[in-house]
Amino acid sequence: MSDKPTKALAAKALLPTGLRDLLPPDAEHEAQVVGRLLKEFHRHGYERVKPPLVEFEEGLLSGSAATLANQTFRIMDPVSQRMMGVRSDMTPQVARIATTRLRKAPRPLRLSYAGQVLRVKGTGLRQERQFGQVGVELIGPDRAEADAEIILLAASALGSVGAKGISIDLTVPTLVPAVAQALSLTEEDYARLRAALDHRDAKAVADAMGPHAPLFLAILEASGPAPAAVQRLAAIDLPAVARKARAELTDVVRLIEKAAPGLSVTIDPVEMRGFEYQTGVSFTIFARGVRGELGRGGRYRTGGADPVGEPATGFTLYTDTVLRALPGPRPARRVLLPPGTDYAEAQALRAQGWYTVAAMDATDDPVGEARRLGCSHLLTPDGPVPV
Amino acid sequence: MSDKPTKALAAKALLPTGLRDLLPPDAEHEAQVVGRLLKEFHRHGYERVKPPLVEFEEGLLSGSAATLANQTFRIMDPVSQRMMGVRSDMTPQVARIATTRLRKAPRPLRLSYAGQVLRVKGTGLRQERQFGQVGVELIGPDRAEADAEIILLAASALGSVGAKGISIDLTVPTLVPAVAQALSLTEEDYARLRAALDHRDAKAVADAMGPHAPLFLAILEASGPAPAAVQRLAAIDLPAVARKARAELTDVVRLIEKAAPGLSVTIDPVEMRGFEYQTGVSFTIFARGVRGELGRGGRYRTGGADPVGEPATGFTLYTDTVLRALPGPRPARRVLLPPGTDYAEAQALRAQGWYTVAAMDATDDPVGEARRLGCSHLLTPDGPVPV
Numbered sequence: 001m002s003d004k005p006t007k008a009l010a011a012k013a014l015l016p017t018g019l020r021d022l023l024p025p026d027a028e029h030e031a032q033v034v035g036r037l038l039k040e041f042h043r044h045g046y047e048r049v050k051p052p053l054v055e056f057e058e059g060l061l062s063g064s065a066a067t068l069a070n071q072t073f074r075i076m077d078p079v080s081q082r083m084m085g086v087r088s089d090m091t092p093q094v095a096r097i098a099t100t101r102l103r104k105a106p107r108p109l110r111l112s113y114a115g116q117v118l119r120v121k122g123t124g125l126r127q128e129r130q131f132g133q134v135g136v137e138l139i140g141p142d143r144a145e146a147d148a149e150i151i152l153l154a155a156s157a158l159g160s161v162g163a164k165g166i167s168i169d170l171t172v173p174t175l176v177p178a179v180a181q182a183l184s185l186t187e188e189d190y191a192r193l194r195a196a197l198d199h200r201d202a203k204a205v206a207d208a209m210g211p212h213a214p215l216f217l218a219i220l221e222a223s224g225p226a227p228a229a230v231q232r233l234a235a236i237d238l239p240a241v242a243r244k245a246r247a248e249l250t251d252v253v254r255l256i257e258k259a260a261p262g263l264s265v266t267i268d269p270v271e272m273r274g275f276e277y278q279t280g281v282s283f284t285i286f287a288r289g290v291r292g293e294l295g296r297g298g299r300y301r302t303g304g305a306d307p308v309g310e311p312a313t314g315f316t317l318y319t320d321t322v323l324r325a326l327p328g329p330r331p332a333r334r335v336l337l338p339p340g341t342d343y344a345e346a347q348a349l350r351a352q353g354w355y356t357v358a359a360m361d362a363t364d365d366p367v368g369e370a371r372r373l374g375c376s377h378l379l380t381p382d383g384p385v386p387v
Numbered sequence: 388m389s390d391k392p393t394k395a396l397a398a399k400a401l402l403p404t405g406l407r408d409l410l411p412p413d414a415e416h417e418a419q420v421v422g423r424l425l426k427e428f429h430r431h432g433y434e435r436v437k438p439p440l441v442e443f444e445e446g447l448l449s450g451s452a453a454t455l456a457n458q459t460f461r462i463m464d465p466v467s468q469r470m471m472g473v474r475s476d477m478t479p480q481v482a483r484i485a486t487t488r489l490r491k492a493p494r495p496l497r498l499s500y501a502g503q504v505l506r507v508k509g510t511g512l513r514q515e516r517q518f519g520q521v522g523v524e525l526i527g528p529d530r531a532e533a534d535a536e537i538i539l540l541a542a543s544a545l546g547s548v549g550a551k552g553i554s555i556d557l558t559v560p561t562l563v564p565a566v567a568q569a570l571s572l573t574e575e576d577y578a579r580l581r582a583a584l585d586h587r588d589a590k591a592v593a594d595a596m597g598p599h600a601p602l603f604l605a606i607l608e609a610s611g612p613a614p615a616a617v618q619r620l621a622a623i624d625l626p627a628v629a630r631k632a633r634a635e636l637t638d639v640v641r642l643i644e645k646a647a648p649g650l651s652v653t654i655d656p657v658e659m660r661g662f663e664y665q666t667g668v669s670f671t672i673f674a675r676g677v678r679g680e681l682g683r684g685g686r687y688r689t690g691g692a693d694p695v696g697e698p699a700t701g702f703t704l705y706t707d708t709v710l711r712a713l714p715g716p717r718p719a720r721r722v723l724l725p726p727g728t729d730y731a732e733a734q735a736l737r738a739q740g741w742y743t744v745a746a747m748d749a750t751d752d753p754v755g756e757a758r759r760l761g762c763s764h765l766l767t768p769d770g771p772v773p774v
Contacts, residue, residue, distance in 0.1 A: 009487055009490070011446075013488060017467065019440075019441065021439065022435075023436055024498075027434075031425070035418075035422055038418070042742060043741075043742055050417070050418075052403075053406075054406065054517070055403065056403060058398075058399075073462045075462055075473070077403050078508065080403055084403055086440075100397075106760050118441065130439050143747065350431070354430075356431060357432035358536060360495055373493050
């Protein structure tokens with residue numbers, strides 16, 4: 001091999017934008033982290049399902065998943081002559097499994113999943129067009145205990161892989177619409193309100209809402225660390241129809257604080273973006289100092305508007321962002337085995353936890369050879385010695 | 388929910404032919420098995436890489452991978468306006484990584500991988516259009532020690548997940564072509580010979596080869612359990628150009644027998660189907676009583692005919708067939724937690740290895756509830772008790 005890659009090699013190495021190879025040790029690290037997250041889900045009774053990479057597009061994009069349509073690659077199935085889609089989100093697949101194959105499985109139904117998804121285009125926040133999702137769905141119960149269970153699970157799973165500075169940002173995307181409905185806001189006024197709230201723009205809220213401004217400003221200000229924000233939210237004289245959403249949020253905060261008093265929880269009761277299909281308490285997961293969200297989740301109905309749907313809640317973690325919140329992989333104990341090392345001796349070392357690397361050629365400089373091959377140790381007649 | 392699925396539900400549940408959902412406990416079992424195989428590869432110094440699900444089709448289907456062209460789904464990349472392919476085999480991707488991104492990584496380069504592949508159509512032997520591959524590549528050394536290393540690794544990895552009755556069927560697909568070349572067989576005669584050998588049809592070999600028949604019949608008969616077959620092969624008066632292939636096979640058998648005397652190894656020196664791009668010792672892995680091969684591998688060059696290619700060997704295991712060779716998953720220790728169970732108490736149980744399932748509603752029949760939810764135990768004031 002020459003030192004410079006040929007043009008042909010460079011062309012061969014080129015991957016489409018937003019797609020990449022994970023190399024050692026990152027690929028192993030990612031797999032370990034995903035495995036440990038799933039282990040924690042499993043410990044909490046969540047059992048794994050594995051939907052296929054592609055499905056018929058009607059199934060893949062039905063109900064609330066219709067918003068994924070322009071992010072989904074299509075391929076023609078030569079067997080059925082029908083269009084299939086490559087999944088761009090696993091959540092609708094898991095909901096499909098719950099409502100079809102596991103329709104008769106006992107409720108509460110606790111499912112977990114991990115896999116790769118593919119998107120047609122990257123976004124400003126996420127350049128990657130392929131990334132890993134790992135998450136859970138809790139299907140059946142429509143109560144604060146279920147919401148709290150999955151939020152606590154997200155936190156404990158991220159803790160189990162070593163994530164530090166995790167915070168959960170809670171919202172109830174049904175709160176503002178309920179208030180707007182109670183006040184019979186026009187569509188136009190509601191759109192102005194939404195835009196103002198999306199920008200957390202108090203002046204625009206005041207301008208748009210006139211006599212209702214104090215109410216919406218109070219909701220906007222009931223944000224921040226959970227205990228104080230919940231108190232502020234509790235003090236607001238909400239229309240009756242909006243009190244249910246507030247009560248749900250309050251109950252969930254109380255359950256989380258009781259179970260995990262040290263967990264950082266914030267409230268942002270006007271956050272609705274990305275929660276268009278959520279029907280109750282929803283949340284985004286952040287880690288201190290890490291750009292982007294580690295994951296998100298919330299309450300929904302499995303069938304969307306479909307009457308056979310069930311209450312459900314769940315969350316998805318994005319593997320790439322989660323990895324940015326973790327320390328890197330620890331170097332392995334790799335030992336170089338000189339040529340001709342007895343197979344049984346090597347097996348014994350591996351059984352003790354060593355990663356063995358068999359040298360193929362005899363060398364005058366076994367220590368240099370061990371270093372060249374990324375080994376921390378060299379096997380000598382006295383056992384492994386550091387190099 | 389009614390007892391009968393609606394038509395809409397049935398349609399939603401329908402997946403394209405050859406694609407399926409893995410449900411509990413199979414999805415978890417598969418993931419565990421794949422994880423343990425990779426762990427064993429890692430112990431032998433093989434480090435994981437993770438290529439993307441899709442690549443530009445030129446890269447994905449270059450060199451020996453061109454045979455995969457009609458098994459590969461194509462999608463248009465709207466970013467580059469170029470065609471991409473969904474991978475139908477991970478081996479060429481790993482070879483690409485070795486020759487591009489890891490071009491300067493020290494040799495021997497030991498890589499492992501696991502992932503899903505998608506194929507346009509199923510075959511008689513494999514109806515599935517999506518299946519898992521898990522394997523290794525050993526890049527750099529061109530010698531029997533490397534061939535033996537990966538064959539032993541395939542056997543020990545399958546042993547580590549509990550596979551019984553594993554046998555390795557060895558061949559050297561370069562042997563028969565070398566003999567044919569030495570004898571200056573016409574293309575037509577060679578085609579007849581190949582067809583006869585593919586069918587293990589001694590009479591057809593005799594008919595086709597005339598004076599050369601005894602030589603090819605001797606090669607055909609040098610098959611079966613390794614020690615005896617190698618002896619028969621050694622006794623044949625091969626043309627000089629074919630002796631190298633025989634010597635490679637003999638050396639590998641000797642190294643395997645020394646390291647793993649109990650491993651079942653058979654020889655089939657005329658087997659060439661599916662090894663069209665192999666350049667040396669190759670093998671298929673079977674398990675007693677299991678239909679289909681668990682995996683296959685062999686020696687090749689990373690660049691195909693490309694002069695920058697390197698000697699390499701490796702194998703791929705097919706997850707679905709491997710699972711058929713294993714006992715099913717063991718039932719987990721699942722304990723039902725009554726409503727209101729203290730979070731810290733539940734955490735302590737999980738830390739002891741319990742899988743906990745939180746009951747949402749109080750019930751008069753907690754034992755029945757535990758059974759309904761697939762729990763083996765119920766948490767009582769005296770700790771978990773079997774149900």
